[in-house]
């Protein structure tokens with residue numbers, strides 16, 4: 001039955017060729033270090049799913065943010081699990097993406113013809129850090145508030161454009177409801193949209209070019 005449905009769709013949409021190119025393509029003999037890219041992809045997917053679930057109860061305003069997180073942790077069925085996965089997933093993602101980048105660098109996989117894969121990867125790393133920075137403020141507790149105060153102060157210390165950048169990040173002089181709103185908007189709409197775009201480009205290139213073999217001595 002599944003096969004019949006599959007070939008019915010394939011005859012009309014050519015999905016078999018896509019399946020072949022993505023899942024049945026030939027790859028060189030590699031080792032476990034080559035799984036770091038897929039591990040990053042797995043955690044990114046998990047962050048999308050758990051993040052969407054968190055938005056069901058999280059409220060991005062100064063008078064409700066902290067309480068809504070406590071509510072998720074203590075009163076919602078499996079809320080602690082969803083938030084825990086999202087919280088630790090954030091650190092895991094930074095670590096995995098960074099290790100994946102080290103693997104690519106160490107094995108020289110950034111060289112021709114994979115320069116564009118590397119550059120799209122650099123954007124993915126910056127986006128991952130952006131997620132961490134904007135997400136950290138959302139629980140609106142003391143740690144979040146002061147970490148973002150320090151973070152935005154660091155941005156403010158950049159010569160010439162620093163004050164402007166700090167003002168844009170904070171939405172004014174201090175950390176207020178405006179800051180929380182724009183960090184939330186960036187965290188759940190802007191960054192995910194750009195991340196999806198860059199993951200698509202990155203994976204397209206990985207599949208189109210094929211992955212590199214581990215270098216010989």
Ligand code: HEM
Nearest residue numbers: 034037038040041101109110117118121122124125211212
């Ligand atoms: C969200 C972040 C990222 C995801 C989901 C991701 C995903 C992947 C996947 C699935 C592969 C193929 C398997 C592998 O080689 O591990 C790959 C390959 C590659 N990635 Fe990433 N990646 C990310 C970040 C980065 C970063 C930060 C860089 C470098 C700055 C990078 C550069 C590359 C390159 C050059 C390849 C080709 C490697 C080869 O052909 O051997 N990626 N990526």
